[in-house]
Amino acid sequence: MELTEKPAAPERPRTGAPVTDGAEAFAPPLPAVERDWAPALRRSPELWQIARAVGGGPFHVVHPGTFAANLRAMIDALAAESVSGTVYYGKKANKAAAWLREAAVPGAGVDVASVPEFAAALGNGIRAEDIGVTGAAKSGGLLWLAARHGALVAVDAADELERVACAAADAGRSVDVLLRVRPPSAPESRFGMDTDSLQAAVRRCSELDGRVELRGFSFHLDGYAVEPRARLADTLVDLCIDARAAGHRADRISIGGGIAVSYVTEEDWAAYRHGARPEWFHAGRMPEKTYPYHQAPTGATMVTAILRTESRGRVLAERLRDNDIEILLEPGRALVDGAGFSVFPVQGFEPRPGHGVTTVAGLSMSLSEQWKGSEFLPDPILVQRDPSSDGPVRTFVGGASCMEYDVLTWRAVRLDAPPRAGDLLVYPNTAGYQMDKNESGFHQLPLPPKVVVDDDHRWHLDTEFPTQEVR
Ligand SMILES: Cc1ncc(COP(=O)(O)O)c(C=O)c1O
Incomplete structure:
Protein backbone atom coordinates (compact mmCIF):
# COMPACT_ATOMS: atom_id res chain seq x y z
CA MET A 1 0.00 0.00 0.00
CA GLU A 2 1.43 3.27 -1.05
CA LEU A 3 0.92 5.13 2.18
CA THR A 4 2.22 2.57 4.59
CA GLU A 5 5.62 3.06 6.14
CA LYS A 6 7.90 0.49 7.69
CA PRO A 7 7.67 0.96 11.46
CA ALA A 8 11.33 1.90 11.73
CA ALA A 9 11.28 4.33 8.83
CA PRO A 10 11.63 8.02 9.56
CA GLU A 11 8.29 9.79 9.56
CA ARG A 12 8.51 11.18 6.07
CA PRO A 13 5.78 11.09 3.48
CA ARG A 14 6.27 8.82 0.52
CA THR A 15 4.55 11.01 -2.00
CA GLY A 16 3.05 14.39 -2.45
CA ALA A 17 3.57 15.60 1.08
CA PRO A 18 4.07 19.27 1.71
CA VAL A 19 7.64 20.43 1.56
CA THR A 20 8.55 22.54 4.56
CA ASP A 21 11.44 24.80 5.44
CA GLY A 22 13.43 22.00 6.98
CA ALA A 23 10.95 21.64 9.84
CA GLU A 24 8.97 18.45 10.41
CA ALA A 25 6.43 17.82 7.67
CA PHE A 26 4.27 15.85 10.08
CA ALA A 27 2.94 16.67 13.51
CA PRO A 28 4.80 15.04 16.41
CA PRO A 29 2.78 12.52 18.42
CA LEU A 30 0.44 13.75 21.15
CA PRO A 31 -0.35 10.55 23.06
CA ALA A 32 -2.91 11.03 25.80
CA VAL A 33 -1.87 10.59 29.40
CA GLU A 34 -4.33 7.94 30.52
CA ARG A 35 -5.46 6.25 33.73
CA ASP A 36 -4.74 2.50 33.87
CA TRP A 37 -8.31 1.36 33.32
CA ALA A 38 -8.48 2.86 29.82
CA PRO A 39 -5.63 1.04 28.00
CA ALA A 40 -6.53 -2.12 29.95
CA LEU A 41 -10.09 -2.05 28.61
CA ARG A 42 -8.89 -1.15 25.13
CA ARG A 43 -6.78 -4.29 25.03
CA SER A 44 -9.47 -6.53 26.47
CA PRO A 45 -12.03 -8.74 24.69
CA GLU A 46 -14.76 -6.87 26.59
CA LEU A 47 -14.26 -3.84 24.34
CA TRP A 48 -15.31 -5.95 21.37
CA GLN A 49 -18.23 -7.45 23.30
CA ILE A 50 -19.44 -3.93 24.02
CA ALA A 51 -18.95 -2.87 20.40
CA ARG A 52 -21.08 -5.78 19.24
CA ALA A 53 -23.71 -5.33 21.94
CA VAL A 54 -24.31 -1.68 21.07
CA GLY A 55 -24.90 -2.61 17.45
CA GLY A 56 -21.70 -1.64 15.70
CA GLY A 57 -22.10 2.13 15.97
CA PRO A 58 -20.07 4.65 17.95
CA PHE A 59 -20.23 4.58 21.74
CA HIS A 60 -18.77 6.33 24.74
CA VAL A 61 -17.22 4.52 27.69
CA VAL A 62 -17.37 6.09 31.16
CA HIS A 63 -15.54 5.00 34.31
CA SER A 262 -3.59 18.02 31.34
CA TYR A 263 -4.26 15.67 28.46
CA VAL A 264 -0.69 15.17 27.25
CA THR A 265 2.81 15.48 28.71
CA GLU A 266 4.61 18.79 28.97
CA GLU A 267 7.27 17.62 26.51
CA ASP A 268 4.81 16.51 23.85
CA TRP A 269 2.77 19.66 24.20
CA ALA A 270 5.85 21.85 23.88
CA ALA A 271 6.91 20.00 20.72
CA TYR A 272 3.48 20.50 19.20
CA ARG A 273 3.13 24.15 20.16
CA HIS A 274 6.57 25.20 19.05
CA GLY A 275 6.28 23.49 15.69
CA ALA A 276 2.56 23.80 14.87
CA ARG A 277 2.04 24.67 11.23
CA PRO A 278 -0.86 24.41 8.77
CA GLU A 279 0.97 21.71 6.78
CA TRP A 280 0.37 19.30 9.65
CA PHE A 281 -3.37 19.52 9.00
CA HIS A 282 -5.51 18.32 6.12
CA ALA A 283 -6.25 21.24 3.79
CA GLY A 284 -4.12 23.42 6.06
CA ARG A 285 -6.96 23.55 8.59
CA MET A 286 -4.86 24.36 11.64
CA PRO A 287 -6.98 25.65 14.54
CA GLU A 288 -6.13 29.17 15.64
CA LYS A 289 -6.83 28.39 19.27
CA THR A 290 -6.89 25.17 21.24
CA TYR A 291 -7.39 24.10 24.81
CA PRO A 292 -4.02 24.16 26.63
CA TYR A 293 -3.55 20.38 26.50
CA HIS A 294 -0.81 20.50 29.07
CA GLN A 295 -0.82 22.76 32.11
CA ALA A 296 0.18 22.77 35.77
CA PRO A 297 -1.09 22.61 38.43
CA ASP A 337 -10.61 13.89 33.66
CA GLY A 338 -9.38 10.43 32.65
CA ALA A 339 -12.86 9.01 33.20
CA GLY A 340 -14.00 8.20 29.69
CA PHE A 341 -13.15 7.54 26.05
CA SER A 342 -15.08 7.48 22.80
CA VAL A 343 -15.09 4.67 20.27
CA PHE A 344 -15.81 5.10 16.56
CA PRO A 345 -15.87 2.01 14.33
CA VAL A 346 -13.90 2.50 11.12
CA GLN A 347 -16.00 2.49 7.95
CA GLY A 348 -13.35 3.19 5.39
CA PHE A 349 -9.83 4.28 4.60
CA GLU A 350 -8.70 5.84 1.38
CA PRO A 351 -4.96 6.15 0.84
CA ARG A 352 -3.95 9.45 -0.71
CA PRO A 353 -0.64 11.14 -1.35
CA GLY A 354 0.70 12.57 1.89
CA HIS A 355 -2.03 11.35 4.16
CA GLY A 356 -5.14 9.26 3.79
CA VAL A 357 -8.82 9.75 4.66
CA THR A 358 -10.32 7.65 7.42
CA THR A 359 -14.10 7.67 7.75
CA VAL A 360 -15.66 6.47 10.96
CA ALA A 361 -19.18 5.57 12.03
CA GLY A 362 -20.36 8.54 14.02
CA LEU A 363 -20.19 12.29 13.68
CA SER A 364 -17.82 15.03 14.70
CA MET A 365 -20.65 16.33 16.91
CA SER A 366 -19.46 13.61 19.31
CA LEU A 367 -16.17 15.47 19.64
CA SER A 368 -17.31 18.96 20.56
CA GLU A 369 -14.02 20.74 20.19
CA GLN A 370 -14.54 20.72 16.41
CA TRP A 371 -17.63 22.88 16.91
CA LYS A 372 -15.63 25.72 18.37
CA GLY A 373 -13.43 25.91 15.28
CA SER A 374 -10.80 24.10 17.33
CA GLU A 375 -9.50 20.54 17.51
CA PHE A 376 -9.33 17.81 20.15
CA LEU A 377 -5.63 17.11 19.89
CA PRO A 378 -4.79 13.96 21.91
CA ASP A 379 -3.98 11.22 19.39
CA PRO A 380 -6.73 8.76 18.46
CA ILE A 381 -5.70 5.11 18.86
CA LEU A 382 -6.42 2.36 16.34
CA VAL A 383 -7.69 -0.92 17.80
CA GLN A 384 -7.53 -3.52 15.06
CA ARG A 385 -10.05 -6.32 14.75
CA ASP A 386 -7.43 -8.57 13.15
CA PRO A 387 -3.76 -7.71 13.55
CA SER A 388 -2.00 -6.73 10.35
CA SER A 389 1.66 -6.44 9.54
CA ASP A 390 1.25 -3.29 7.48
CA GLY A 391 3.17 -0.33 8.80
CA PRO A 392 1.86 2.98 10.10
CA VAL A 393 -0.05 5.55 8.09
CA ARG A 394 -0.91 9.19 8.30
CA THR A 395 -4.56 10.12 8.09
CA PHE A 396 -7.16 12.70 8.95
CA VAL A 397 -10.49 11.47 10.24
CA GLY A 398 -13.96 12.28 8.94
CA GLY A 399 -17.42 11.45 10.23
CA ALA A 400 -20.09 9.46 8.40
CA SER A 401 -22.12 12.41 7.17
CA CYS A 402 -22.45 14.24 3.86
CA MET A 403 -20.83 17.38 5.24
CA GLU A 404 -17.35 18.25 4.03
CA TYR A 405 -16.66 19.85 7.41
CA ASP A 406 -17.78 16.82 9.45
CA VAL A 407 -14.23 16.06 10.53
CA LEU A 408 -13.15 14.62 13.88
CA THR A 409 -9.44 15.25 13.31
CA TRP A 410 -8.02 17.61 10.70
CA ARG A 411 -4.47 16.89 11.81
CA ALA A 412 -2.75 14.15 9.79
CA VAL A 413 -2.26 11.79 12.71
CA ARG A 414 -0.20 8.65 12.72
CA LEU A 415 -1.98 5.33 13.16
CA ASP A 416 -0.01 2.14 13.76
CA ALA A 417 -1.55 0.43 10.72
CA PRO A 418 -3.87 1.32 7.86
CA PRO A 419 -7.37 1.33 9.41
CA ARG A 420 -9.80 -1.20 7.98
CA ALA A 421 -13.57 -1.37 8.13
CA GLY A 422 -14.48 -3.06 11.39
CA ASP A 423 -11.50 -1.70 13.35
CA LEU A 424 -12.17 0.73 16.18
CA LEU A 425 -10.77 4.22 16.48
CA VAL A 426 -10.60 5.29 20.12
CA TYR A 427 -10.45 8.93 21.18
CA PRO A 428 -8.97 9.04 24.69
CA ASN A 429 -10.11 11.17 27.64
CA THR A 430 -13.20 12.62 26.01
CA ALA A 431 -15.55 12.74 29.01
CA GLY A 432 -15.01 16.47 29.63
CA TYR A 433 -17.27 18.33 27.19
CA GLN A 434 -16.29 16.24 24.14
CA MET A 435 -18.78 13.37 24.23
CA ASP A 436 -22.18 14.86 24.34
CA LYS A 437 -22.19 18.65 24.45
CA ASN A 438 -22.97 19.02 20.75
CA GLU A 439 -24.35 15.65 19.71
CA SER A 440 -27.31 15.59 17.35
CA GLY A 441 -29.29 12.97 15.49
CA PHE A 442 -28.12 14.24 12.09
CA HIS A 443 -28.99 11.77 9.29
CA GLN A 444 -31.32 10.19 11.86
CA LEU A 445 -28.31 8.46 13.34
CA PRO A 446 -28.92 7.43 16.95
CA LEU A 447 -26.88 9.23 19.62
CA PRO A 448 -23.93 7.10 20.77
CA PRO A 449 -24.86 5.20 23.93
CA LYS A 450 -22.78 5.55 27.08
CA VAL A 451 -21.39 2.38 28.57
CA VAL A 452 -20.44 2.36 32.25
CA VAL A 453 -17.44 0.20 33.12
CA ASP A 454 -15.58 -0.83 36.26
CA ASP A 455 -12.01 -2.03 36.78
CA ASP A 456 -13.05 -5.66 36.23
CA HIS A 457 -14.51 -4.73 32.83
CA ARG A 458 -18.05 -5.38 33.98
CA TRP A 459 -20.26 -3.03 32.06
CA HIS A 460 -23.81 -1.83 31.59
CA LEU A 461 -25.51 0.96 29.72
CA ASP A 462 -25.78 4.25 31.59
CA THR A 463 -29.28 4.46 33.05
CA GLU A 464 -31.06 7.75 33.56
CA PHE A 465 -31.97 6.84 37.13
CA PRO A 466 -30.63 4.23 39.54
CA THR A 467 -31.60 0.61 38.99
CA GLN A 468 -31.19 -2.27 41.43
CA GLU A 469 -27.45 -1.93 41.29
CA VAL A 470 -26.86 1.65 42.30
CA ARG A 471 -23.13 1.94 41.63
C1 LIG B 1 -20.79 28.99 36.37
C2 LIG B 1 -19.94 27.85 35.92
N1 LIG B 1 -19.50 26.96 36.84
C3 LIG B 1 -18.75 25.90 36.48
C4 LIG B 1 -18.38 25.68 35.16
C5 LIG B 1 -17.54 24.46 34.83
O1 LIG B 1 -16.31 24.81 34.29
P1 LIG B 1 -15.15 23.71 34.07
O2 LIG B 1 -15.75 22.56 33.39
O3 LIG B 1 -14.12 24.42 33.27
O4 LIG B 1 -14.64 23.35 35.44
C6 LIG B 1 -18.81 26.57 34.17
C7 LIG B 1 -18.45 26.36 32.75
O5 LIG B 1 -18.72 27.12 31.87
C8 LIG B 1 -19.63 27.68 34.56
O6 LIG B 1 -20.08 28.56 33.64
Missing part, protein backbone atom coordinates in the same frame (compact mmCIF):
# COMPACT_ATOMS: atom_id res chain seq x y z
CA PRO A 64 -17.22 6.37 37.44
CA GLY A 65 -14.38 5.02 39.61
CA THR A 66 -12.06 7.64 38.13
CA PHE A 67 -14.63 10.39 38.70
CA ALA A 68 -14.92 9.27 42.35
CA ALA A 69 -11.13 9.39 42.76
CA ASN A 70 -10.93 12.90 41.22
CA LEU A 71 -13.74 14.08 43.48
CA ARG A 72 -12.23 12.51 46.59
CA ALA A 73 -8.88 14.17 45.87
CA MET A 74 -10.55 17.61 45.71
CA ILE A 75 -12.57 17.07 48.88
CA ASP A 76 -9.37 15.91 50.60
CA ALA A 77 -7.50 18.98 49.30
CA LEU A 78 -10.00 21.23 51.10
CA ALA A 79 -9.75 19.18 54.29
CA ALA A 80 -5.94 19.21 54.16
CA GLU A 81 -6.01 23.01 54.42
CA SER A 82 -8.67 22.78 57.19
CA VAL A 83 -11.13 24.62 55.01
CA SER A 84 -14.84 23.79 54.90
CA GLY A 85 -16.44 23.54 51.52
CA THR A 86 -18.33 21.61 48.89
CA VAL A 87 -17.24 20.35 45.48
CA TYR A 88 -20.19 20.63 43.07
CA TYR A 89 -19.88 18.63 39.86
CA GLY A 90 -20.52 20.98 36.90
CA LYS A 91 -23.01 18.67 35.22
CA LYS A 92 -22.77 20.41 31.85
CA ALA A 93 -19.40 18.71 31.26
CA ASN A 94 -21.00 15.31 30.62
CA LYS A 95 -24.58 14.07 30.73
CA ALA A 96 -23.98 10.53 32.06
CA ALA A 97 -26.04 9.81 35.15
CA ALA A 98 -23.36 7.49 36.50
CA TRP A 99 -21.30 10.45 37.76
CA LEU A 100 -24.19 11.74 39.84
CA ARG A 101 -24.35 8.62 41.96
CA GLU A 102 -20.65 9.15 42.78
CA ALA A 103 -21.39 12.75 43.79
CA ALA A 104 -23.97 11.61 46.35
CA VAL A 105 -21.35 11.70 49.12
CA PRO A 106 -20.49 14.10 51.95
CA GLY A 107 -18.61 17.16 50.76
CA ALA A 108 -19.98 16.94 47.23
CA GLY A 109 -22.92 18.27 45.26
CA VAL A 110 -23.97 19.04 41.70
CA ASP A 111 -24.01 22.35 39.82
CA VAL A 112 -27.01 22.48 37.46
CA ALA A 113 -28.32 25.03 34.98
CA SER A 114 -31.63 23.58 33.74
CA VAL A 115 -34.72 21.77 34.98
CA PRO A 116 -33.66 18.44 33.43
CA GLU A 117 -30.23 18.72 35.07
CA PHE A 118 -31.93 19.52 38.39
CA ALA A 119 -34.28 16.55 38.05
CA ALA A 120 -31.40 14.24 37.11
CA ALA A 121 -29.47 15.30 40.19
CA LEU A 122 -32.43 14.75 42.52
CA GLY A 123 -33.28 11.44 40.87
CA ASN A 124 -29.75 10.18 41.37
CA GLY A 125 -29.61 10.86 45.06
CA ILE A 126 -28.25 14.40 45.30
CA ARG A 127 -30.07 16.18 48.10
CA ALA A 128 -31.45 19.59 47.16
CA GLU A 129 -29.26 21.33 49.74
CA ASP A 130 -26.28 19.94 47.78
CA ILE A 131 -27.48 21.35 44.45
CA GLY A 132 -26.17 24.68 43.22
CA VAL A 133 -28.10 26.41 40.44
CA THR A 134 -26.03 28.53 38.07
CA GLY A 135 -26.62 29.73 34.52
CA ALA A 136 -27.82 32.92 32.91
CA ALA A 137 -31.28 34.37 33.67
CA LYS A 138 -32.68 31.07 34.86
CA SER A 139 -36.14 29.96 33.76
CA GLY A 140 -39.11 30.50 36.07
CA GLY A 141 -39.52 26.74 36.31
CA LEU A 142 -35.94 26.24 37.42
CA LEU A 143 -36.18 29.00 40.04
CA TRP A 144 -39.45 27.59 41.36
CA LEU A 145 -37.98 24.09 41.58
CA ALA A 146 -34.87 25.41 43.34
CA ALA A 147 -37.08 27.31 45.79
CA ARG A 148 -39.36 24.33 46.48
CA HIS A 149 -36.45 22.02 47.15
CA GLY A 150 -34.16 24.46 48.93
CA ALA A 151 -31.23 24.56 46.51
CA LEU A 152 -28.60 27.31 46.44
CA VAL A 153 -29.15 29.82 43.60
CA ALA A 154 -26.42 32.00 42.06
CA VAL A 155 -28.10 35.26 41.02
CA ASP A 156 -26.71 37.13 38.02
CA ALA A 157 -28.71 40.34 37.86
CA ALA A 158 -31.15 42.59 39.76
CA ASP A 159 -34.21 41.38 37.83
CA GLU A 160 -33.29 37.78 38.53
CA LEU A 161 -33.16 38.55 42.24
CA GLU A 162 -36.76 39.79 42.02
CA ARG A 163 -37.76 36.62 40.18
CA VAL A 164 -36.08 34.51 42.87
CA ALA A 165 -38.09 36.41 45.51
CA CYS A 166 -41.32 35.67 43.55
CA ALA A 167 -40.38 32.01 43.25
CA ALA A 168 -39.72 31.96 47.01
CA ALA A 169 -43.15 33.46 47.67
CA ASP A 170 -44.75 30.88 45.35
CA ALA A 171 -42.85 28.06 46.96
CA GLY A 172 -43.62 29.27 50.46
CA ARG A 173 -40.02 29.30 51.65
CA SER A 174 -36.93 31.49 51.67
CA VAL A 175 -34.27 30.84 49.04
CA ASP A 176 -30.52 30.79 49.72
CA VAL A 177 -28.69 32.92 47.17
CA LEU A 178 -25.18 33.81 46.12
CA LEU A 179 -24.71 37.06 44.24
CA ARG A 180 -22.52 36.52 41.18
CA VAL A 181 -19.75 39.03 40.70
CA ARG A 182 -18.69 40.19 37.24
CA PRO A 183 -14.92 39.73 37.31
CA PRO A 184 -13.04 43.04 36.95
CA SER A 185 -10.86 41.17 34.43
CA ALA A 186 -13.95 40.51 32.27
CA PRO A 187 -15.94 43.77 32.31
CA GLU A 188 -17.78 42.77 29.13
CA SER A 189 -18.91 39.40 30.42
CA ARG A 190 -22.65 38.87 30.15
CA PHE A 191 -22.60 37.18 33.55
CA GLY A 192 -22.52 38.67 37.01
CA MET A 193 -22.95 42.12 38.52
CA ASP A 194 -20.59 45.07 38.58
CA THR A 195 -19.73 46.79 41.87
CA ASP A 196 -22.69 49.21 41.92
CA SER A 197 -25.26 46.57 40.97
CA LEU A 198 -23.77 44.25 43.56
CA GLN A 199 -24.09 46.79 46.35
CA ALA A 200 -27.67 47.53 45.33
CA ALA A 201 -28.42 43.79 45.28
CA VAL A 202 -27.01 43.35 48.79
CA ARG A 203 -29.31 46.15 50.01
CA ARG A 204 -32.24 44.59 48.16
CA CYS A 205 -31.59 41.25 49.88
CA SER A 206 -32.21 43.05 53.20
CA GLU A 207 -35.55 44.31 51.90
CA LEU A 208 -36.44 40.83 50.67
CA ASP A 209 -35.72 39.31 54.07
CA GLY A 210 -37.84 36.22 54.60
CA ARG A 211 -37.87 35.41 50.89
CA VAL A 212 -34.18 35.56 50.12
CA GLU A 213 -31.21 34.73 52.32
CA LEU A 214 -27.87 36.10 51.14
CA ARG A 215 -25.40 33.26 51.69
CA GLY A 216 -22.48 34.92 49.91
CA PHE A 217 -20.93 35.63 46.53
CA SER A 218 -19.72 33.74 43.48
CA PHE A 219 -17.75 34.06 40.26
CA HIS A 220 -16.67 31.94 37.32
CA LEU A 221 -13.50 32.90 35.48
CA ASP A 222 -12.36 32.01 31.99
CA GLY A 223 -8.97 30.36 31.74
CA TYR A 224 -7.27 28.02 34.16
CA ALA A 225 -4.93 30.20 36.19
CA VAL A 226 -4.53 29.92 39.96
CA GLU A 227 -3.64 33.50 40.81
CA PRO A 228 -6.72 35.37 39.48
CA ARG A 229 -9.02 32.86 41.18
CA ALA A 230 -7.26 33.25 44.51
CA ARG A 231 -7.24 37.04 44.21
CA LEU A 232 -10.92 37.32 43.36
CA ALA A 233 -11.79 34.80 46.09
CA ASP A 234 -9.98 37.06 48.55
CA THR A 235 -12.15 39.98 47.41
CA LEU A 236 -15.26 37.82 47.88
CA VAL A 237 -14.22 37.19 51.49
CA ASP A 238 -14.22 40.99 51.96
CA LEU A 239 -17.68 41.18 50.40
CA CYS A 240 -18.92 38.55 52.88
CA ILE A 241 -17.49 40.50 55.80
CA ASP A 242 -19.21 43.70 54.62
CA ALA A 243 -22.49 41.87 54.00
CA ARG A 244 -22.39 40.39 57.49
CA ALA A 245 -22.01 43.88 58.91
CA ALA A 246 -25.28 44.66 57.14
CA GLY A 247 -26.96 41.71 58.87
CA HIS A 248 -26.61 38.99 56.21
CA ARG A 249 -25.44 35.45 56.84
CA ALA A 250 -22.86 35.62 54.00
CA ASP A 251 -20.84 32.55 54.94
CA ARG A 252 -19.98 31.07 51.50
CA ILE A 253 -18.03 31.95 48.40
CA SER A 254 -18.09 30.02 45.13
CA ILE A 255 -15.07 30.20 42.84
CA GLY A 256 -16.82 28.44 39.93
CA GLY A 257 -15.09 25.95 37.65
CA GLY A 258 -12.03 26.10 35.46
CA ILE A 259 -9.90 23.64 37.42
CA ALA A 260 -7.21 22.70 34.91
CA VAL A 261 -6.66 19.36 33.17
CA THR A 298 -4.21 20.58 37.66
CA GLY A 299 -7.11 18.99 39.54
CA ALA A 300 -6.80 18.75 43.32
CA THR A 301 -3.26 20.14 43.18
CA MET A 302 -4.65 23.31 41.64
CA VAL A 303 -7.26 23.54 44.41
CA THR A 304 -4.45 23.35 46.97
CA ALA A 305 -2.48 25.99 45.07
CA ILE A 306 -5.48 28.35 45.09
CA LEU A 307 -5.97 27.89 48.83
CA ARG A 308 -2.27 28.52 49.48
CA THR A 309 -2.03 31.66 47.37
CA GLU A 310 -1.18 34.72 49.40
CA SER A 311 -3.02 38.02 49.06
CA ARG A 312 -2.17 40.94 51.30
CA GLY A 313 0.06 38.80 53.50
CA ARG A 314 -2.35 35.92 54.18
CA VAL A 315 -3.16 32.80 52.24
CA LEU A 316 -6.73 32.25 51.09
CA ALA A 317 -7.24 29.20 53.33
CA GLU A 318 -6.39 31.27 56.38
CA ARG A 319 -8.82 34.01 55.42
CA LEU A 320 -11.59 31.46 54.88
CA ARG A 321 -10.88 29.76 58.22
CA ASP A 322 -10.57 32.99 60.20
CA ASN A 323 -13.86 34.27 58.86
CA ASP A 324 -15.79 30.96 58.99
CA ILE A 325 -16.43 31.03 55.29
CA GLU A 326 -17.02 27.91 53.22
CA ILE A 327 -15.53 27.66 49.75
CA LEU A 328 -17.60 26.11 46.96
CA LEU A 329 -16.08 24.77 43.73
CA GLU A 330 -17.93 23.93 40.51
CA PRO A 331 -15.47 21.84 38.48
CA GLY A 332 -16.84 20.06 35.44
CA ARG A 333 -13.99 19.00 33.19
CA ALA A 334 -11.53 18.26 36.02
CA LEU A 335 -13.86 15.77 37.74
CA VAL A 336 -14.30 13.68 34.59
